[in-house]
Amino acid sequence: MTPAARVQAAIELLDQIIAAAEREGAPADRLIATYFRERRYAGSKDRRAVRELAYQAIRHCGPVPQTGRTAMLALATEDEALAAMFDGSTHAPKPIGEHEEPAKSGLAPQWLVEGLAKSGVKGDVAEAMLGRGSLDIRVNSLKADRNGLELPEAGEPLAAPHALRLPSGTQVEQWEAFRDGKIEVQDHGSQIACLAATAQPGETVIDLCAGAGGKTLALAAAMQNKGQLIAADTDRGRLSRQRPRAERAGAGLIQQRELNPNRELEALDDLLGSADLVLVDAPCSGTGTWRRKPEAKWRLTPKRLEKFAALQDHILDIAAKLVKPGGRIAFITCSLLDQEGADRLAAFLDRHDGWQAEQPDLPLGRPRGQGIRLDPFHDGTDGFFIAILRSS
Template sequence: MKPGARIAAVIELYDGWTHTRDDADRVVSGYFGNRRYIGGSDRRDIGERFYNLIRHQARLGWWLAECGYEYQDGRARAIAQLALQNGRSVDDISDMFNGEEFCPDVLHPAERHLISKLSGQTIDHDAQPGAVKTELPKWLYAELLKLHHENLQAEMAAYNQPAKLDLRVNTLRGSVDSAIRSLEQDGIHNIEKTPYAPNGLRLPLGVNMLVTAAYKDGLIEIQDEASQICVRLADAQPGMTVLDMCAGGGGKTLGMAADMRGRGRILACDTHGARLDSARKRAKRAGAGDCIQLRIIADERDSWLRSKSGFFDRVLLDVPCSGLGTLRRNPALRWRIGQRDIRALSLQQAKILKAGAGRVTKGGRLIYATCSILGEENERLIETFMRDRKDFKPVPINEIWPDAPASVPVPGGKDKPWLRLSPNVHGTDGFFVAVFERTAKGNK
């Protein structure tokens, strides 16, 4: 494709995304699915430019407003991006906006004037407000400022970088070293071991794992290191009975099955049958099907769940959440979720936490996890739980995992009953884990 045609595709994608509630990934998938003639290198360039528009949404918008430009659509943002991030001149941009087939229409005088104003500038500017500099809606900026204070800009800069590809080696099928050898035989190099998760590997972006022998044979699973750390903190042992109450596609279920060496029983539940269908296929590929049972539940009040009072050695609650810890992969989330959504989620999370607690046997453990970075979904919720449930005691993270990475110091820590992970500090997705143990006495 001509450079101008690529820019036209980016504009079309961005405008399509702004007019739908769909995830950005779904918009991209649908766009390319209907245009199979677009080659791989063109897709990568178009996709990268589209996501960069989203990653720089606030700053591009600020510059357009600062220049007195009245439009904030995909065309205006693409022009601003070319000028500010790529250093393109009026003539350079005119070569792409030439009105030829599949290319954007010719620049009009106001656009030429805009490019002249942006010439020599960068996307960052000292006059930008904090919310703009951190690429956050104002309400979310205010919430995160309470948590990170002066470190917020560095934290969000890390969230605004694309994530590498993390893998978990399935020890039911082989070792970390055998997985590396298999991947190298398939022509994949620059493989790193993850710094914290003992069975994790990290690869550069753009690698298609689905065609590798290691993936087809169930030796590896795609899973961020933060999620692997959560499995490590669940500390599921061989012979245990475990409940993964919000199992989704089964990534953590499979991780616990490997830790249990396939001995014991894991009941993986979800309200969506399609997710469990995916988990079933993954379990078969991983060689973990014998110890995993899948069950669709109506909700946290499901009668089957209620019948399992005090039944499980481990209950993992990877609860539905805002997902804001995955901003490296889903940068559009920050613009699609609001305070009302967070309030609704925190109410649901509290109900699931209460229901999950009732399923834990005396001496067993409850693991609460989110891929959220908000206190309302994390610390505030578990602090309420600790006040209300005297039959549970928090388990310090370093008691389970002496070599655990240091958590972000405000407000948690290794000696506290939770671990908060972030890309800035740990190179992972944003993630939160808290662990509790059911004591022998106290109210149910």
């Protein structure tokens, strides 16, 4: 592909990404993978360059652009070499019209920028949300020790006791240690969140939004494969992806339960009032993960945000029924909005007598409300809100 053809390919991809964002369709990385599966002629350098252009445009534009072309024009206004690619040659974008308006630059749609600012996310902290995500791994303590594990690349030890940071693009999945279940890819912030849960051997633990099991596996390692660990979710497909990961990791104590939406307790009836710990890694807007999924800023609307907040309340109420006296809920969202963090914690305490918030003792993060918040600028992690609720 010529450089100009790469620009046109990025424009076509951006059109798909914008349309998917507005209708809650496939994420950008999946759209990009599909795009190039259908274009086998594109080499690895072409794919990498087009992907980079598309993500650069997503990060640059604040509100949702009208088209992929207007998004790319926004980049071209600051890059003369890129603007020169709009020359109308074969497979290239047509020349820039005299009255064409580029998309608006910025962090995100204005309503969301204002919501983040009210949540204390502005300036350098806000800008860091659209940086590049790191590649972190967790050494699986069921099979290995961080200090003694030999890897093709040593990695940088991080604050979490089993965390290592590797150069972006490292093909971890090709390593023997990954195939043997000695390591898992997991953001450092996610590992810190699991530390807050303080899961112990012999406890009864429920991961109420287990998904594909990243945090479930970390809990299993903390429990040393001793006790009862229930991985529950309403998404059968995500749960099915957890099984081979658990087998590879040697996490034999994990039991799975598929839940019916709005009837979740039917599948958990035997566990009512018996859990030492319920982990609520609640569905959320994902504002803390924009480094990895920057198009998520275009998917969120005020109405969707309200739905996420209501769902978080619902799941926390379920968790409260599962915890035994003296037990705890670990509440986690990968969001930097107070509406999905500190506000939800306060609302829970207003609804439930006999509960109190405990400030987690963590190596990173700063207090936010009655919890702890991690962010990319201060901590070099994805953004998280983490809180512990204790039943009396």
